[in-house]
Amino acid sequence: MAITRRGLMLVLSSPSGAGKTTISRRLLDEERTLFMSVSATTRARRPGEVDGRDYFFVDPTEFNLMVNRGELLEHAKVFGNYYGTPRGPVEEALAAGRDVLFDIDWQGTQQLQDSAPRDLVSVFILPPSTRELERRLRARAQDSDEVVAARMAKAADEISHYPEYQYIILNDDIERSVAAVRSILAAERLKRERQVGLPDFVKGLREGSGDD
Numbered sequence: 001m002a003i004t005r006r007g008l009m010l011v012l013s014s015p016s017g018a019g020k021t022t023i024s025r026r027l028l029d030e031e032r033t034l035f036m037s038v039s040a041t042t043r044a045r046r047p048g049e050v051d052g053r054d055y056f057f058v059d060p061t062e063f064n065l066m067v068n069r070g071e072l073l074e075h076a077k078v079f080g081n082y083y084g085t086p087r088g089p090v091e092e093a094l095a096a097g098r099d100v101l102f103d104i105d106w107q108g109t110q111q112l113q114d115s116a117p118r119d120l121v122s123v124f125i126l127p128p129s130t131r132e133l134e135r136r137l138r139a140r141a142q143d144s145d146e147v148v149a150a151r152m153a154k155a156a157d158e159i160s161h162y163p164e165y166q167y168i169i170l171n172d173d174i175e176r177s178v179a180a181v182r183s184i185l186a187a188e189r190l191k192r193e194r195q196v197g198l199p200d201f202v203k204g205l206r207e208g209s210g211d212d
């Protein structure tokens with residue numbers, strides 16, 4: 001009887017600009033069994049974003065239907081728009097032993113903590129300072145001054161939710177932050193509760209039949 005592993009849900013949350021997209025991209029490049037969960041959202045598509053890759057862009061009626069049909073694992077209103085995680089792809093991946101990466105906010109993380117505490121690995125990413133957070137938001141050069149100001153105003157509120165997360169990474173040096181998430185993944189993958197077929201395997205070992 002072989003041991004297989006159930007996949008895990010790796011959530012990265014942070015105030016906007018702290019670095020979660022940068023860290024996620026690096027992890028997805030390096031980790032063969034890690035897949036990104038693509039959320040549904042009612043927010044408008046930005047230039048360069050691709051439907052089905054960055055988000056599933058839906059209208060509020062369609063979003064409501066998804067909620068009412070129970071198709072979302074979690075959902076929340078963020079910055080005035082609705083966001084939610086489609087259930088099907090995540091459940092399939094976990095059952096097949098693949099890990100799923102989520103870029104969701106604290107509200108969604110709380111819902112996953114309630115509905116699937118054993119599968120959840122939650123990581124909060126902090127910026128080294130407020131000054132550096134603002135510098136990164138400006139360096140990204142994607143947003144207007146007003147949008148940067150609005151994101152800075154939201155940052156303190158986001159950061160106040162750090163105690164709800166299992167792991168904290170201060171994203172000063174990007175290489176060290178990526179290495180830190182990889183260490184978390186490596187340890188979490190070995191957790192006893194994730195190993196499927198372990199009791200039978202150990203029983204076989206004890207009975208001296210582990211070689212077949």
Ligand SMILES: Nc1nc2c(ncn2[C@@H]2O[C@H](COP(=O)(O)OP(=O)(O)O)[C@@H](O)[C@H]2O)c(=O)[nH]1
Nearest residue numbers: 016039075076078083084085103104105107108
């Ligand atoms: N709860 C929840 N939050 C989400 C989901 N998808 C994205 N978010 C969060 O919504 C916020 C805004 O995302 P987005 O519109 O892409 O803007 P940006 O990430 O700040 O550039 C971020 O904090 C995301 O983590 C989701 O499916 N569920």
Ligand SMILES: Nc1ncnc2c1ncn2[C@@H]1O[C@H](COP(=O)(O)OP(=O)(O)O)[C@@H](O)[C@H]1O
Nearest residue numbers: 016017018019020021022136140171172173174
């Ligand atoms: N450790 C770091 N040191 C310096 N700059 C960083 C670091 N991590 C991310 N950045 C930069 O900060 C900006 C915001 O990062 P991003 O990953 O888009 O943040 P988020 O997804 O959390 O909004 C980007 O320009 C990115 O290149």
